[in-house]
Amino acid sequence: MRLLDRDLLWDMQVLTAVVDGGSIASGARSVGVSPSATSKRIASLERRLGVQLLHRTTRHLRLTLEGRGFVETARDVIAALDSLETSTRDTRSAIRGEVRLTAPTVLGQELVSGIVARFLLEHPEVCVHLDLSDRVIDLTHEPYDLAVRVAPRLATKDLVARRVGIMRTALVASPAYLERHGAPANVAGLSEHTVLDGAYETDRGTWQVQTTSGLRTVPVRTAFVCSSPGGLRQAVLAGLGIARLPLYFVKGDLHERRLIRLFPSCVVDQRPVFLVRPSRSYLPLRVRELADRIARELPAALACR
Numbered sequence: 001m002r003l004l005d006r007d008l009l010w011d012m013q014v015l016t017a018v019v020d021g022g023s024i025a026s027g028a029r030s031v032g033v034s035p036s037a038t039s040k041r042i043a044s045l046e047r048r049l050g051v052q053l054l055h056r057t058t059r060h061l062r063l064t065l066e067g068r069g070f071v072e073t074a075r076d077v078i079a080a081l082d083s084l085e086t087s088t089r090d091t092r093s094a095i096r097g098e099v100r101l102t103a104p105t106v107l108g109q110e111l112v113s114g115i116v117a118r119f120l121l122e123h124p125e126v127c128v129h130l131d132l133s134d135r136v137i138d139l140t141h142e143p144y145d146l147a148v149r150v151a152p153r154l155a156t157k158d159l160v161a162r163r164v165g166i167m168r169t170a171l172v173a174s175p176a177y178l179e180r181h182g183a184p185a186n187v188a189g190l191s192e193h194t195v196l197d198g199a200y201e202t203d204r205g206t207w208q209v210q211t212t213s214g215l216r217t218v219p220v221r222t223a224f225v226c227s228s229p230g231g232l233r234q235a236v237l238a239g240l241g242i243a244r245l246p247l248y249f250v251k252g253d254l255h256e257r258r259l260i261r262l263f264p265s266c267v268v269d270q271r272p273v274f275l276v277r278p279s280r281s282y283l284p285l286r287v288r289e290l291a292d293r294i295a296r297e298l299p300a301a302l303a304c305r
Helices: 004-022 024-031 036-051 065-090 107-120 175-181 187-192 231-239 251-257 284-304
Strands: 052-054 062-063 099-104 126-132 146-148 160-172 192-196 206-211 214-219 219-228 242-246 260-262 269-280
Touching: 004 024, 004 036, 004 062, 004 065, 024 036, 062 065, 107 126, 107 284, 126 192, 126 284, 146 160, 146 260, 146 284, 160 175, 160 251, 160 284, 187 206, 187 214, 192 231, 219 231, 231 242, 269 284
Parallel strands: 099 126, 099 146, 192 219, 192 242
Antiparallel strands: 052 062, 146 269, 160 242, 160 260, 160 269, 206 214
16 A cells, blocks of 8 residues: 655645645745745646646746646545545534525425434434425525435536435325215226316326326316415315325325325326535535435335335
């Protein structure tokens, strides 16, 4: 195993300080040495590597092609060592501080808030700010540590995404509605019934259901559209029609027979659920612990186990 060279690490820090500061003098001030010593360190590093790292003029500094590659790797090395030191120090201290988390409104109310509450009972020195919102929050520009996202796929540039479960949808109706109108004999029979839909759905007027014989697209008559899954659930409970609702959201209604699930062997809709965070090199222990708790508990809650 090759031993780490402390001089090389110091030279990495000096060079990145100069690049960040835009001049030898600024970089020297940042690392606390003289400009002449800083110039000597960079010259020594260039001799060691056998390449020129900086183009120098009396007014400007500019990285060479080799210099850009070296500085990019040097930043990763320095950040990794900083993270190692901080995370090791974290393990010796209590979990404390603030975590900012965002989640979709209904998923947050029904599942995420309970996970957070159990986490806080074990870690009373942590304060969690849970923002329940259906807008997609930009984690790179807004002060959040974690986000729970429901999406077919995620753009992961500048983000770290961790899949933590599947959100399944159920077709449900109340016993009173089915008593008045009868249950559809098959998926095609949905077109003869009154349906209720969410304002967030993009396929209003037709429903797609995956059956054992393939994907079926069924024309439906929509009588009620609501932007809130809670409002949609109330309309179904009142006997207005058939609706598509997250399985975790109506689990209790199904268990108590307030609602009946139609075609349970068919796949109505299922969407991956992700836990997302900004791609920062250092993740505080309190954030890591909460993320791990959500990743452990949310899959079973979504699966209604």
